[in-house]
Amino acid sequence: MRAMTTVIKEQFKNLYLIGRLSAYETKKEYADSQLGMVWVFLNPLLQIAVYWFVFGAGIRKGHAVNGIPFLTWMLCGLIPWFYISAAILQGSNSIYARLGTVSKMNFPLSIIPTYVVMSRFYTHLFLMVVLFIEVILTRGISYISFWGLAYFAIANTILLIALSFLTSTLSTMLRDIHLLIQSITRMLLYLTPILWAPHSNSLAEKLMKINPFYYIVEGYRKVLLYNEPSYILSKYSLYFWGVVIVLFIVGAAAHVKFRRQFVDYL
Numbered sequence: 001m002r003a004m005t006t007v008i009k010e011q012f013k014n015l016y017l018i019g020r021l022s023a024y025e026t027k028k029e030y031a032d033s034q035l036g037m038v039w040v041f042l043n044p045l046l047q048i049a050v051y052w053f054v055f056g057a058g059i060r061k062g063h064a065v066n067g068i069p070f071l072t073w074m075l076c077g078l079i080p081w082f083y084i085s086a087a088i089l090q091g092s093n094s095i096y097a098r099l100g101t102v103s104k105m106n107f108p109l110s111i112i113p114t115y116v117v118m119s120r121f122y123t124h125l126f127l128m129v130v131l132f133i134e135v136i137l138t139r140g141i142s143y144i145s146f147w148g149l150a151y152f153a154i155a156n157t158i159l160l161i162a163l164s165f166l167t168s169t170l171s172t173m174l175r176d177i178h179l180l181i182q183s184i185t186r187m188l189l190y191l192t193p194i195l196w197a198p199h200s201n202s203l204a205e206k207l208m209k210i211n212p213f214y215y216i217v218e219g220y221r222k223v224l225l226y227n228e229p230s231y232i233l234s235k236y237s238l239y240f241w242g243v244v245i246v247l248f249i250v251g252a253a254a255h256v257k258f259r260r261q262f263v264d265y266l
Helices: 002-013 015-029 036-061 070-092 095-101 112-140 141-175 175-191 204-209 213-226 227-232 233-265
Strands: none
Touching: 002 112, 002 233, 015 095, 015 112, 036 070, 036 112, 070 095, 070 112, 070 141, 070 175, 070 213, 095 112, 095 141, 095 233, 112 141, 112 213, 141 175, 141 213, 141 227, 141 233, 213 227, 213 233, 227 233
């Protein structure tokens, strides 16, 4: 618990620095391209077009999901997934990739995973505009749904930061971990209900619910497509936040214990 308290204090003490570095990280990614920040929209939109062509027009032949157009249903899963996958991969490599730069500075290492995840959150906000337009045009959106969506976006960010504390520590100490995370992330695309909907109360659904990102993706759909903010008060929410707390405690403990040794792994 002492490690968790230490990490939390470092986050609040350096909030301004986290904000500045996360904004810089976002701009730096597209600094060398002619189109610049246009790629924030263009890259995921191209991926969305491919997924819709293969799964929507191809495999499903344009059929709706529970009366909802497949494109709208798919966007509610893909847009949070783009954020999740990018934050997992970049968060796990965040400390190792920057260790050479900050190792000789009095720099709070615990904020590195945080500002890297937050840089992906800014991109996510841009894509949320696309999602809002799509949902408004096809189904409309309520005031309650807006706040429900804000809750799931924040919950997703907290989960990703907690996970990144652990994965960034392990990946710095053993580079094979980062390669393993890359493989697992590719698998998660199909083990989370992003491109397909499991049958209700089926064994597949029960197994998939072990994955905390199932809660996030379903949460986006519940509040945007079905206007069910009560999902936030379900028992599944207790499980989700339990996982987040455990990840944060373990990740913070690992980070604080080994961060003085990180430079030895360069």
